[in-house]
Amino acid sequence: MRYGLKIAMRYLGASKAQTSLLIAGVAVGVFVFIFMSALIGGLAVFLLQRTVGDIAHVTVEAPSRDAVSLMGEQGDVLLVEQRATNQRTLLRTADAFLPLIEALPGVAATSQQIVGNGFVVRGQARAPVGITGVEPGKVSAIADIDGALISGTTELGNSGVVIGSGLADDLGIGVGQVVRLQSDRDVERTLVVAGIFEIGLDALDSRAAFVTLATARTLFDLPQGVSRIEIKLVDLNAADREARRISAETGLKATPWTEGNAQLLDGLRAQASSGNLIKAFALITIVIGVASALLLSTYRRRPEIGIMRAMGASRLFVIGVFVTQGTLIGLLGGLIGAGLGFLALSPFPVPELAPPGGLPVDVRQGAYDLAIVLTTLGAILASILPARAAARVDPVSVIGQ
Amino acid sequence: MSVLVEVRDLIKTFGEGEAETRVLRGLDLTLETGELSALLGPSGSGKSTLLTILGTLLKPSSGLHTMLGVDLAAARDAELTEFRNRHIGFVFQFHHLLPDFTALENVMFPTAVMAGRETASARTRAAELLERVGLADRMHFLAPKLSGGQKQRVAIARALMNRPELVLADEPTGNLDRDSAEQVMALIGEINSEEETTFLISTHDENIAAHCRRRILVRDGRVEG
Ligand SMILES: Nc1ncnc2c1ncn2[C@@H]1O[C@H](COP(=O)(O)OP(=O)(O)O)[C@@H](O)[C@H]1O
Ligand SMILES: [Mg+2]
Numbered sequence: 001m002r003y004g005l006k007i008a009m010r011y012l013g014a015s016k017a018q019t020s021l022l023i024a025g026v027a028v029g030v031f032v033f034i035f036m037s038a039l040i041g042g043l044a045v046f047l048l049q050r051t052v053g054d055i056a057h058v059t060v061e062a063p064s065r066d067a068v069s070l071m072g073e074q075g076d077v078l079l080v081e082q083r084a085t086n087q088r089t090l091l092r093t094a095d096a097f098l099p100l101i102e103a104l105p106g107v108a109a110t111s112q113q114i115v116g117n118g119f120v121v122r123g124q125a126r127a128p129v130g131i132t133g134v135e136p137g138k139v140s141a142i143a144d145i146d147g148a149l150i151s152g153t154t155e156l157g158n159s160g161v162v163i164g165s166g167l168a169d170d171l172g173i174g175v176g177q178v179v180r181l182q183s184d185r186d187v188e189r190t191l192v193v194a195g196i197f198e199i200g201l202d203a204l205d206s207r208a209a210f211v212t213l214a215t216a217r218t219l220f221d222l223p224q225g226v227s228r229i230e231i232k233l234v235d236l237n238a239a240d241r242e243a244r245r246i247s248a249e250t251g252l253k254a255t256p257w258t259e260g261n262a263q264l265l266d267g268l269r270a271q272a273s274s275g276n277l278i279k280a281f282a283l284i285t286i287v288i289g290v291a292s293a294l295l296l297s298t299y300r301r302r303p304e305i306g307i308m309r310a311m312g313a314s315r316l317f318v319i320g321v322f323v324t325q326g327t328l329i330g331l332l333g334g335l336i337g338a339g340l341g342f343l344a345l346s347p348f349p350v351p352e353l354a355p356p357g358g359l360p361v362d363v364r365q366g367a368y369d370l371a372i373v374l375t376t377l378g379a380i381l382a383s384i385l386p387a388r389a390a391a392r393v394d395p396v397s398v399i400g401q
Numbered sequence: 402m403s404v405l406v407e408v409r410d411l412i413k414t415f416g417e418g419e420a421e422t423r424v425l426r427g428l429d430l431t432l433e434t435g436e437l438s439a440l441l442g443p444s445g446s447g448k449s450t451l452l453t454i455l456g457t458l459l460k461p462s463s464g465l466h467t468m469l470g471v472d473l474a475a476a477r478d479a480e481l482t483e484f485r486n487r488h489i490g491f492v493f494q495f496h497h498l499l500p501d502f503t504a505l506e507n508v509m510f511p512t513a514v515m516a517g518r519e520t521a522s523a524r525t526r527a528a529e530l531l532e533r534v535g536l537a538d539r540m541h542f543l544a545p546k547l548s549g550g551q552k553q554r555v556a557i558a559r560a561l562m563n564r565p566e567l568v569l570a571d572e573p574t575g576n577l578d579r580d581s582a583e584q585v586m587a588l589i590g591e592i593n594s595e596e597e598t599t600f601l602i603s604t605h606d607e608n609i610a611a612h613c614r615r616r617i618l619v620r621d622g623r624v625e626g
Pocket of ligand 1: 415416422424442443444445446447448449450451
């Protein structure tokens with residue numbers, strides 16, 4: 001087939017302008033394919049980062065105990081069951097499970113928390129808050145409070161509280177000032193504002209207060225145990241699997257972030273399929289372009305094809321010459337398009353670091369190899385029809401008697 | 402001399418029903434090894450049709466066609482392709498060189514297409530042939546850069562490349578001026594006497610026919626006389 005390759009290359013080289021245009025067209029298609037891959041992939045990373053970046057990937061709680069029917073197996077039972085709404089399910093044995101969870105390879109960070117509701121009171125002003133007690137130094141384990149700090153620190157000390165900027169504005173307080181925190185168990189503590197953050201989520205900025213686990217124990221009258229363990233994973237896409245695993249190993253209830261974010265996941269899936277549609281169109285355009293160009297070339301070269309057949313070239317040889325042309329065009333266009341795609345995408349910061357309003361394209365998700373392989377396969381496919389047409393040229397019809 | 406090609410009761414019709422034209426009507430012909438024959442006859446008498454059948458490019462409607470003892474009327478396309486490559490050379494009225502290839506590459510084609518590559522020995526043979534037809538200095542010219550007579554001489558070199566037993570030439574000088582035509586015919590005559598290659602040359606030019614030792618006249622779809 002070396003000889004077929006030589007002829008194919010000679011044919012492509014014979015009309016340089018036409019071949020260059022054809023390869024450029026293929027390269028543009030490949031560029032679109034790669035850009036769409038990078039954009040859809042980047043958008044997904046960006047949206048996930050935005051949505052899931054500041055929440056727990058897996059939340060571990062005590063399994064809720066349902067009432068058990070004490071009746072025997074015989075007889076019908078009509079049971080109306082009401083879930084307890086005020087019952088605080090408590091992880092009494094968090095200390096026992098924590099090392100087990102932390103040892104799992106997919107787990108990046110854990111945070112034991114006591115959570116409850118209460119009010120921040122400052123003079124006459126009262127504002128409702130969700131109070132979260134965390135271990136010292138772990139204020140930022142789940143949401144990046146440190147990174148969002150606008151004043152003060154996240155060091156809680158003995159009697160510190162970290163609140164959001166919305167809450168601070170409502171109450172007109174700043175770092176170093178004293179507030180009273182009142183729990184729904186009617187326990188009250190006087191605390192000093194250690195830091196103020198602004199994370200951009202209203203639920204946190206206007207209604208969250210972080211205190212130490214010890215403070216939370218007093219506020220909620222919990223001498224032992226925690227409300228939940230929040231977990232950050234190495235790979236947030238593995239949340240479902242990791243949650244199942246944690247649940248299996250500890251017997252506790254482990255909820256992945258995906259459970260509360262079905263809409264986001266649906267949106268991402270819809271985005272991915274529209275991206276695939278555009279990519280498919282790019283490939284179809286490539287196939288049609290290559291097929292029509294080669295078909296034209298077949299037609300133009302009918303006399304030569306006939307003469308080659310008369311000189312002893314087999315049908316297969318002729319097919320080989322044209323399929324090789326298609327392959328070369330696909331491969332070259334694919335490589336050039338992928339190279340240009342990479343160069344064009346490289347200046348963009350990765351979506352994790354993209355500035356607000358920036359285009360969240362992800363140069364790592366360009367799917368370059370896939371683009372090259374699919375384009376080459378597409379071009380081979382596209383050349384089959386012209387190649388067969390070429391192989392059917394009847395030498396007698398073109399020799400001209 | 403031995404029989405190279407034998408054709409018996411060859412019939413070739415084109416079209417069907419009303420539009421049917423019977424071009425060859427029971428033609429008999431024997432070519433012996435080493436013959437240099439002119440195929441004569443008025444325009445439209447079926448010379449080209451006969452040559453394409455003898456060259457296995459066209460199937461006869463009926464009749465016997467053997468060459469080197471092989472029954473070609475019954476052979477399949479792939480077998481004919483290989484047979485043609487090994488045993489038959491063509492020279493057409495229009496040179497039909499591959500325009501994107503040099504003279505040398507054109508001459509090498511019949512060998513290279515079978516071998517799958519351009520071997521060194523093929524290159525040597527092609528160069529010798531080009532020298533033989535007086536084109537040693539034009540070897541690396543692209544085909545379109547050659548004059549009409551030069552192209553036809555390249556075509557002759559190409560036809561001889563695989564040392565075929567039979568060379569079929571369909572009005573090889575039809576497109577050439579007198580001098581070039583004389584040159585080409587002289588060359589064919591020399592090669593025929595040196596190598597024992599059998600030539601069948603269609604023409605309606607008496608000057609051309611004069612170069613040939615045998616005259617075959619086609620009329621009404623048969624060989625006359
Ligand atoms: N493919 C074809 N279909 C129909 N008629 C044909 C075909 N090829 C040749 N003919 C007819 O056959 C006759 C002989 O043609 P040809 O062999 O070219 O004659 P010559 O070469 O002696 O001039 C002509 O009448 C021509 O019209
Ligand atoms: Mg003719």
